[in-house]
Amino acid sequence: MASITGMANHTGRLDFILMGLFRQSKHPALLSVVIFVVFLMALSENAFLILLIHSDTHLHTPMYFFISQLSLMDMVYISVTVPKMLLDQVMGVNKISAPECGMQMFLYLTLVGSEFFLLATMAYDRYVAICHPLRYPVLMNHRVCLFLASGCWFLGSVDGFMLTPITMSFPFCRSWEIHHFFCEVPAVTILSCSDTSLYKTLMYLCCVLMLLIPVTIISSSYLLILLTIHRMNSAEGWKKAFATCSSHLTVVILFYGAAVYTYMLPSSYHTPEKDMMASVFYTILTPVLNPLIYSLRNKDVMGALKKMLTVRFVL
Known part of the structure; x- marks a missing residue:
């Protein structure tokens, strides 16, 4: 809060102006309706998937517990940016105060x-x-799953606590117009009238670390999975592994590709328009696509859905 107060003293104002998506559109009303429909789809799809996983005992496994956590993140994720954007369009207001901007930035970075x-x-x-099916119930018991999920939320919040206060402490005296539809770190940092080159380097290294650790875990896991399946020399094993891992x-x-573009490519590759399109993809479209990817291509989820619909129809 002290940094925001200092910024107010330096500039004499506290409101940013979000230029948003709608000023770039020839049909802002139609675009608003489309985004609103997509927002409702994302909320309903993810909420329904969480409900389905919670209600069907066959889905009470670590894999579906983590999928429900992903759906929860996606619901909060899209709610951080889209409602504000749509409300501003309806009310004809495109301002956001510095505290609101900082909170939106923190929640977004955390998620x-x-x-x-x-x-x-x-x-x-x-x-x-x-790779360890016999030890799976022990290695991935409920306590371990809760610990891993809590760790994910905690590590995400560390990112938010690191970048948000520094970004919002810079003096903004060039322009208060954010060429974006929410307070994303690169879009806000570029407005500062101070030298942010060191901070941009540190932010780049932070993002590399935030991406490198998960990518290393994912790559190592799938490499070991491929080696295990190869040793089995079983067509059925390959089929099962592909069905399990492809989603x-x-x-x-989808998610990492857009993040790499936003936070790791040099500034020469970026324009405000390209940045907004990339953000639309992983901020608005990804939360809609994720539950579809995990449900339409998953026999267990489709089976649970059919069973739920059958029970409802009979009742």
């Missing part, structure tokens, strides 16, 4: 970081399930 580590945890879970790999590629 992105948490999802990075959760996807790595899910890859480790698949490694234990396929997770799809989500990893």
